[in-house]
Amino acid sequence: MGSLLRNQKARNALLQAVFVGALGSLVIAGALIAQQNMAAQGITSGFDFLFKPTGWEVTFSLLPAKPTDPYWWYFLIGIINTLFLGAFGLVTATIVGTVVGLARTSSNDLARLLGRSYVDVFRNIPLILQVFFWNALITHLPPPREAHEAWGFALTSRGLYVPILNVHGLAFAGAMVALLAAIVLPIWLGRTARLGSPPEQRRPLQLAAAILALACAVLILFLGRLPDTALMNVPALRGLNLQGGLRVPPEFTALVVAIAIYGGSYIAEIVRGGFKAVGRGQVEAANSLGLTPWQVFSRVRLPLALRAMLPILANQYVWLMKATTLGIAVGFADFFMIVALTINHSGQTLEAIGILMAGFLIINLSLAALFNRINKAIALKGNQLRG
Amino acid sequence: MTDLAPPAPGMLEDLRRRFFASPLQALVSLLSLGLIALVGWKLLNWALLSAVFDPSQGAEACHRAAGACWSVIAARWRIILFGLYPYEEQWRSALACVAVVAMTVLSCIPAFWTGRRIAAIWLAGTTVFYVLMKGGVLGLSYVGEESWGGLALTLFIFVATCLIGFPLSIVLALLRRSELPWISRTTGLIIDAVRSLPLISILFTFAIVLPFALPHWLQGDKLYRVIVGSALFFAAYQAEIVRGGMQGVAHGQGEAAMALGLSYWQRVSRILLPQAMRNALPATINQFVISFKETSLVVIVGFFEIIASGNAAYGTGEWRFAYAEVYTFIAFIYFVFVFSLSRYGAFLERRMSVGER
Numbered sequence: 001m002g003s004l005l006r007n008q009k010a011r012n013a014l015l016q017a018v019f020v021g022a023l024g025s026l027v028i029a030g031a032l033i034a035q036q037n038m039a040a041q042g043i044t045s046g047f048d049f050l051f052k053p054t055g056w057e058v059t060f061s062l063l064p065a066k067p068t069d070p071y072w073w074y075f076l077i078g079i080i081n082t083l084f085l086g087a088f089g090l091v092t093a094t095i096v097g098t099v100v101g102l103a104r105t106s107s108n109d110l111a112r113l114l115g116r117s118y119v120d121v122f123r124n125i126p127l128i129l130q131v132f133f134w135n136a137l138i139t140h141l142p143p144p145r146e147a148h149e150a151w152g153f154a155l156t157s158r159g160l161y162v163p164i165l166n167v168h169g170l171a172f173a174g175a176m177v178a179l180l181a182a183i184v185l186p187i188w189l190g191r192t193a194r195l196g197s198p199p200e201q202r203r204p205l206q207l208a209a210a211i212l213a214l215a216c217a218v219l220i221l222f223l224g225r226l227p228d229t230a231l232m233n234v235p236a237l238r239g240l241n242l243q244g245g246l247r248v249p250p251e252f253t254a255l256v257v258a259i260a261i262y263g264g265s266y267i268a269e270i271v272r273g274g275f276k277a278v279g280r281g282q283v284e285a286a287n288s289l290g291l292t293p294w295q296v297f298s299r300v301r302l303p304l305a306l307r308a309m310l311p312i313l314a315n316q317y318v319w320l321m322k323a324t325t326l327g328i329a330v331g332f333a334d335f336f337m338i339v340a341l342t343i344n345h346s347g348q349t350l351e352a353i354g355i356l357m358a359g360f361l362i363i364n365l366s367l368a369a370l371f372n373r374i375n376k377a378i379a380l381k382g383n384q385l386r387g
Numbered sequence: 388m389t390d391l392a393p394p395a396p397g398m399l400e401d402l403r404r405r406f407f408a409s410p411l412q413a414l415v416s417l418l419s420l421g422l423i424a425l426v427g428w429k430l431l432n433w434a435l436l437s438a439v440f441d442p443s444q445g446a447e448a449c450h451r452a453a454g455a456c457w458s459v460i461a462a463r464w465r466i467i468l469f470g471l472y473p474y475e476e477q478w479r480s481a482l483a484c485v486a487v488v489a490m491t492v493l494s495c496i497p498a499f500w501t502g503r504r505i506a507a508i509w510l511a512g513t514t515v516f517y518v519l520m521k522g523g524v525l526g527l528s529y530v531g532e533e534s535w536g537g538l539a540l541t542l543f544i545f546v547a548t549c550l551i552g553f554p555l556s557i558v559l560a561l562l563r564r565s566e567l568p569w570i571s572r573t574t575g576l577i578i579d580a581v582r583s584l585p586l587i588s589i590l591f592t593f594a595i596v597l598p599f600a601l602p603h604w605l606q607g608d609k610l611y612r613v614i615v616g617s618a619l620f621f622a623a624y625q626a627e628i629v630r631g632g633m634q635g636v637a638h639g640q641g642e643a644a645m646a647l648g649l650s651y652w653q654r655v656s657r658i659l660l661p662q663a664m665r666n667a668l669p670a671t672i673n674q675f676v677i678s679f680k681e682t683s684l685v686v687i688v689g690f691f692e693i694i695a696s697g698n699a700a701y702g703t704g705e706w707r708f709a710y711a712e713v714y715t716f717i718a719f720i721y722f723v724f725v726f727s728l729s730r731y732g733a734f735l736e737r738r739m740s741v742g743e744r
Contacts, residue, residue: 016569133711360584
């Protein structure tokens with residue numbers, strides 16, 4: 001035994017076995033105790049509960065939901081809500097961040113001052129405080145009868161009312177896909193190597209593809225129109241409440257605004273860092289070649305800055321995605337809130353936490369994988385001189 | 388002999404060059420100026436000119452005024468800052484906050500940057516805080532954790548998180564760098580799993596789910612479970628920062644130490660860590676800033692920290708309308724702490740880059 005302990009290999013193996021074994025037994029002991037506790041409360045462990053009806057309402061859902069729906073359907077709703085909120089939050093935060101970041105790198109002192117004060121103020125206030133603030137602001141707005149109205153939009157204490165097209169939900173989704181295709185197709189056509197012709201001669205093809213996709217979108221919308229209704233569904237006051245239009249609930253608006261403002265202040269710093277990373281020599285070279293300021297920006301500084309920004313931006317997006325879990329603070333039914341409610345109502349604690357972890361792992365890993373692909377696709381080829 | 392240097396531009400000419408060099412520049416300048424003037428005037432008007440400061444007139448005066456109603460702060464500041472802490476004992480809560488701030492300021496001074504001094508300061512500060520808050524000794528009456536609240540609770544969670552999380556992060560970083568594959572892989576798995584989860588879900592697990600999986604004698608108070616959870620989260624992020632700092636230490640350093648016959652602990656504590664911490668300092672300060680902001684999340688698992696006490700301060704009775712003033716006040720408190728910490732981080736970065744130029 002003594003000689004075995006003096007053998008380095010044996011000692012290392014023993015050390016590792018002890019370490020992993022201790023951690024493993026901790027987890028197993030915890031799981032056993034949990035199972036015992038749950039059995040004492042009459043809860044059977046396992047994933048059977050996923051197919052039982054929930055018996056409670058969900059406050060916000062893009063898909064039809066009623067209390068007789070099973071748990072797995074509610075989890076799906078939660079994930080879709082989280083992705084929906086995340087998509088809105090990320091896009092708006094990116095827009096805000098780009099504008100503020102450009103202001104911070106501008107040569108104009110006043111614009112820089114504005115950008116800097118924005119970042120300093122909003123970065124240093126916790127996100128949850130901003131969420132609470134915007135939520136309180138919206139719920140303290142006047143009731144629907146005295147709403148602030150403009151161009152068919154209405155701001156009330158019950159949320160934001162926006163006019164929508166009178167079309168079927170599926171048709172609307174289809175039209176969105178067609179619109180997306182109208183943007184993506186021409187870009188793909190311009191870059192793909194599958195067509196024999198050189199990219200410069202593809203302008204007519206790109207134009208045709210875009211027009212075709214747009215026509216498809218209009219056609220789908222036309223076919224999907226609800227019969228016997230006006231083209232637009234504009235919110236209007238009827239009795240004490242607003243009828244028609246689409247009601248965006250206050251908690252969703254508050255979350256998007258807060259994520260846009262807070263996330264925007266972080267993204268602004270990333271944008272600034274990206275532009276700072278562009279070598280001086282490259283900008284000077286572009287200037288001395290006689291490019292106009294706009295050309296220097298759009299052909300030299302922006303493409304190079306974008307490549308420096310992307311990896312950090314990907315991290316920030318993953319972070320913002322996790323920040324959507326603040327929905328529970330104001331009652332927005334995101335993935336985390338559905339999990340928390342499930343634990344309250346069904347008691348399936350361990351299973352629900354497992355589903356939560358798996359869900360966030362999948363969301364975060366796919367986001368990271370997507371950005372890795374983009375990063376690889378646009379990376380500068382070959383060895384570049386820096387500086 | 389004529390002076391060849393161009394004449395110094397006059398003030399008008401200087402202004403023209405800086406802000407109106409081209410039509411685009413002029414547009415940006417005018418837009419920015421307009422925005423600054425508009426926001427500045429609105430804020431000034433709201434916060435000072437049309438604001439109500441006198442609490443003696445009650446909420447009625449605020450309804451008539453167009454500006455902010457600071458009398459809500461004057462009337463309710465003790466709730467916001469101290470929460471449910473017994474009214475006569477709130478001076479203790481205030482003193483405890485001062486102790487924590489003093490401890491933080493002291494540990495920011497480079498003269499105290501040796502492991503022993505930092506440890507001494509933090510142990511002393513935390514002990515003073517704990518004794519003042521909890522009482523039961525030295526003639527102070529006992530106040531249980533369930534009635535702690537407001538700023539003191541926020542600070543306590545932050546300090547305790549750092550105090551547990553920081554040593555833990557070094558341990559995790561060392562384990563992840565271990566040469567034994569199973570140890571480094573398992574640690575890596577734990578770190579990555581914690582990092583991929585939102586903090587709220589970890590706080591929720593520790594506050595509400597963990598009692599299920601722990602034997603009764605190990606459960607402890609909810610406050611301490613949440614602190615352990617938040618420390619684990621902090622440590623997972625900080626471990627990666629420390630590991631990054633360790634990777635920046637040249638290989639030769641460790642090899643030289645080995646050749647001198649130093650033991651593992653000597654190599655880690657005398658050679659590796661001091662250099663790694665220096666590399667990791669800016670990111671570490673940033674992590675402190677982030678985790679200070681994130682202590683605010685404990686409001687979700689039902690703690691009466693500063694945001695929850697703010698909600699309570701305007702949520703009842705006559706001050707129901709005054710949410711903006713209360714949130715502004717809390718935002719200002721956070722801003723003072725976070726902004727000074729991050730300015731300090733920027734100062735450190737400049738200070739350390741002097742040696743590398």
